[in-house]
Amino acid sequence: MIHLIWVALICIGFVFAAAQGNIEVVTKAAFDGAATGVTVCFGLISVLVFWMGMMKLAEDGGLLQKISKLLAPLVAFLFPDVPRNHPAMGYILSNMSANLLGLGNAATPMGIKAMQELQSLNPDKQTATPAMCTLLALNTASITLIPTTLIAIRLNYHSANPTEIVGTTLVATAIATFAAIAADRWYRSRELRRPPASPPSTSSLPPQKTQAPQGTPVAASSPATPPVSSPAVPRSGMTAAKGRNTTWKG
């Protein structure tokens, strides 16, 4: 998919430039783009170095474990079919805490460990369990407290107020996470009503060679903040849909 997009962007650009009779634009644009890519990364270095140092401090100081403790009841609610004392629980907690604190490098390995543990509970090794789908839903719409990379780029381009997007990002991610959890619950209960019929999914895609940006650090604004319900979240239609989930019994 990514390969197709990349080739399409270049070739469509080439065709457009050729049709307008100024093909030399392509050459100039290519080298400008390459220069911009490197410049942006250099701008990111300072922020990433600083931020990952900070996050290491949070890890060593025990903040990560603290947040894990706070999240425990929530995780028990989200994963009703995983036994409380199963090793998968520990990894799921670490994965969520790392996501919150923006330890992208730690979140992915923890998530993979959690998947392997969940796989040990899986009767059918080829098909995802509901718990796995929940874990993915949480990871694809991870609540972002501090979008570090974006702040760095805004600083690069001399924004008057580089951090003004922190609040908007927090609200948008909170809504997206609610939507993910609600949709996940809805599908889960639907599958319970008719277990055998599960639609084939397209997750057997060729492995992507892209790297998820690991520079979107997230951090708990205060360790006492419950991560999934921020007071800044307006009641969207999705929260109403959550009401349906109360009838679900694990």
Next chain:
Amino acid sequence: MLYFINLVSTWAIPVILAFIPLYAYTKKVPVYDSFVDGAKDGFSTAISIIPHLVGMMVAISIFRASGALDYLISWVTPWIKNWGVPGEVLPLGLLRPLTGTGSLAFTTDLIRTYGPDSMIGRIASTIQGSTDTTLYVLTVYFGAVGIRNGRYALKVGLFSDVVGFVAAIAICLLVF
């Protein structure tokens, strides 16, 4: 509510920067060593993004300079102009679930072209920060344990991407 969002934006980072070292210090962590140890990884992370970002930036730059992007935008703008949404951010919504570095490159391009404090720059920043790269996460996590049938995971992921995209635009139009 809007006041609160602005308050969070202003205070979040300073509070975190003061709190984390202080907390670690009270826990008897050798804070400076620990900080330096973690910071080492930051450099390699930033450097490892360069090839991805250059590759995507070149493609997007060609696409934009040739006039193809303007054509695409002019084609979709009438559909959404009614709500005051700038059409320039739409391609980002398509890129975001597919490629993290690609959408980062596109966001950077928008910020460079229109300025970080323009409405387009703010919306692009919020969208980019709002969701993770769904296809990447799915591929890596399922690939690690050999799951072939992901059930409804992709649907849920893409659904939350759409919700996040709409929410990001709505919030920005509200706040700024």
